[in-house]
Amino acid sequence: MRRINSRSALFLGEVVLALLIFALSAAVCVGLLFRAYRVSEASRDLNQAVFCVQSAAEVFKIQPELEKVSALLGGDLQSGHCYVYYNEDWQPAEKKDAVFTMLITPHFEAGVAYAKISLNKGAAVIYELTPSIYAGEMI
Numbered sequence: 001m002r003r004i005n006s007r008s009a010l011f012l013g014e015v016v017l018a019l020l021i022f023a024l025s026a027a028v029c030v031g032l033l034f035r036a037y038r039v040s041e042a043s044r045d046l047n048q049a050v051f052c053v054q055s056a057a058e059v060f061k062i063q064p065e066l067e068k069v070s071a072l073l074g075g076d077l078q079s080g081h082c083y084v085y086y087n088e089d090w091q092p093a094e095k096k097d098a099v100f101t102m103l104i105t106p107h108f109e110a111g112v113a114y115a116k117i118s119l120n121k122g123a124a125v126i127y128e129l130t131p132s133i134y135a136g137e138m139i
Contacts, residue, residue, distance in 0.1 A: 045100075048090045049119040049127035052102060056084070056117050057131035064113035064135055066106050073102075081105050100126070111136050 059072050070077045074092050075084035082105075085098035093099075099121065106115045113135040118128040 045121060045126055049100070052084075052086070052090070053117050053119050053127050053129045056102060056104060057115070057129055060104070060106070060113075060115045060117070060131055061133045064106065064115070064133055066104070069104060069106075069115075073104075075102070075104070108135065 056069070056073055060069050063069060063072070066080070066082055067077065069075070070082040073082070073084050075082040076095070081103060083095070084102040084104070085093045085095050086100040086102070087093035087097050088099045090100070100119060102117065102119045104115055104117050106113060108114070111134060112132055114130060114132045116128070116130050119126050
């Protein structure tokens, strides 16, 4: 009778150990999947930010006047800066619905027009670019 109980206890111990190993493996896999999701989301945001900032830079190069840049991009002019807002799906949005904000700050010196264009998510800068164009007599 003692021999049967000894085998049962040993089998039960093996099953508990297998369950613990399985639970640990599952926890590691879930952690890896969550990290991969975050990396994928950050990559998506960076790709969209590069696209939006490059598009704004091309608009600025065509027309370096901030009022016209703002009108073409659908942005808001506030004290010499242009703000363009996007929602979580990267669609143009109102300020209250915005998740991403593109800030265009132009400055001119020696006949050259510069614009610092940055795209932010909250306080974090996702992507930034500084295009320039010879403006000559336009300024």
